[in-house]
Amino acid sequence: MNIIFLGPPGAGKGTQAQRICAAMNIPQISTGDILRRAMKEGTETGLKAKSYIDAGQLVPDEVIIDIVKERLAMEDCRGGYILDGFPRTVPQAEALDTFAKIDSVIELAVDDQVLVNRLSGRRVCVKCGATYHLSMLNGATTCAACGEELIQRNDDKAETVLNRLKVYHDQTAPLIGYYEKKGLLRKVDGDQGVDSTFEAIMKALKA
Numbered sequence: 001m002n003i004i005f006l007g008p009p010g011a012g013k014g015t016q017a018q019r020i021c022a023a024m025n026i027p028q029i030s031t032g033d034i035l036r037r038a039m040k041e042g043t044e045t046g047l048k049a050k051s052y053i054d055a056g057q058l059v060p061d062e063v064i065i066d067i068v069k070e071r072l073a074m075e076d077c078r079g080g081y082i083l084d085g086f087p088r089t090v091p092q093a094e095a096l097d098t099f100a101k102i103d104s105v106i107e108l109a110v111d112d113q114v115l116v117n118r119l120s121g122r123r124v125c126v127k128c129g130a131t132y133h134l135s136m137l138n139g140a141t142t143c144a145a146c147g148e149e150l151i152q153r154n155d156d157k158a159e160t161v162l163n164r165l166k167v168y169h170d171q172t173a174p175l176i177g178y179y180e181k182k183g184l185l186r187k188v189d190g191d192q193g194v195d196s197t198f199e200a201i202m203k204a205l206k207a
């Protein structure tokens, strides 16, 4: 099954994609993770992406489309995948239509106020990328999965978060209508516990 996770920053796309991918044994293709890895490794793409990401803006379509096209052509995507964070603009969605057949689009809906709280409290593992929220850490500063240090993402600082939300509403939200027209959209309430959200997504995928 080829699935898209659509939703604002902090909606839980990454958290849920990890779980659903493990349950369905398919890869999670997170464009945000790919770009952050490129920045860490200092590749040409990483250098290009950095100023956009730090400002909470989208990386140009032509940069990201080629990356996804190449990634989806890999062997491990043959049995399906979850796209987490792509497409994010109508031109990206139109490009995707030329090289992939999507079966289902899950829209994770959460109010902006909840999102600001989630993002400002998010901590991620520097090594394995596992995601936590301060409220679940009870003061712990290392990753429960691999023991490495937990850090705050650069773009989770308050002013950048507000920018990312604005960019979502202006440039990505139009995709809801785009996929609704194709009959692929399933809306899931993302403002419930992580386990309940997981179950709601599984149910929507089976429907």
Ligand code: AP5
Residues within 6 Å of the ligand: 007, 008, 009, 010, 011, 012, 013, 014, 015, 016, 031, 032, 033, 035, 052, 053, 056, 057, 058, 059, 060, 061, 064, 084, 085, 086, 087, 088, 092, 118, 119, 121, 122, 123, 131, 132, 133, 134, 155, 164, 190, 191, 192, 193, 194, 197
């Ligand atoms: P990306 O990394 O994709 O960031 P994003 O879309 O802004 O989304 P996030 O990763 O911030 O949120 P999420 O929905 O994954 O939430 P999470 O599960 O972590 O992109 C980063 C940047 O890269 C972009 O700004 C852009 O510059 C660039 N980029 C990426 N893709 C691009 C593209 N296609 N085109 C152009 N540019 C692109 O959860 C958030 C927090 O909430 C965590 O702390 C988590 O523990 C907590 N949480 C999760 N679920 C729940 C729940 N049910 N209840 C309570 N807390 C919860």
Ligand code: MG
Residues within 6 Å of the ligand: 013, 014, 015, 030, 032
């Ligand atoms: Mg994410």
